[in-house]
Amino acid sequence: MSASSPPGQSFDRRRWFTTRAIVAHVALVIWVPGCVVACWWQVGIGLSGDSLGWIYSVMWPCFALFGTVFWWHFVHDDPDTIGRRGLRRLQQAATTQPEASDGDTPDDRAIALAQAEAEDPELAAYNAYLAALTREDRPSSWRGR
């Protein structure tokens, strides 16, 4: 992914065919039938009289479901945001362009805010703190990318 595009936005249908994604598809294709087979095996144990088999036959579908969730996130992840390096990249992007998406604020409101902040250093500090918090929260959310 190029550095100019916002993370998550430029992802299109190609994300399903990257090497990463194909590895994930293969893993899922092995994992889910594996869970089905294991579930069937535990149903057999349950039918043979061991009640623990029934419990495990409920758990294996849960593992299959979890594998599917994992696969979905893995395919939709932006590789540039993964790991310590990705986190550092996100933090750098947040500090170099702090209010890039703040386009709809009227100028006079910004001026009034700047005046109020100049008069009240405590307010300025609090606003800077809030800005830092929102900058920090954006990369750490894992759902709405």
Next chain:
Amino acid sequence: MEHAVLTRYRVMAYTTAVLLIVLVFVGVPLQVAGHPGVATVVGTLHGFLYIVYLFAAFQLTRTLHIPVFRTILVLIAGTVPFGAIIAERRLTSEYSRQVRRATKGNAGTTPQEV
């Protein structure tokens, strides 16, 4: 970053770890000796709580941007005796490392540190 995500994971890590240690070091020897009661109850409990552990661990690894291979290790750690405790130590230190880093970055923008 939400602290609740870490707390939820830590609770689940200790719960599954303790249950698995009881299962492996108490339940299984008793089962071999002919008393399967402990193994059945603790095994069932661990099985179901492990699924909760999976979701808590997955959410935390997403929050901390943990790479895939390490994520899988964290998830499997819930099925290895003492594994969840080790994973919990690693992830907690990683969490505090990231918080320290984030607050160090903000120190320039906020004049007064609280």
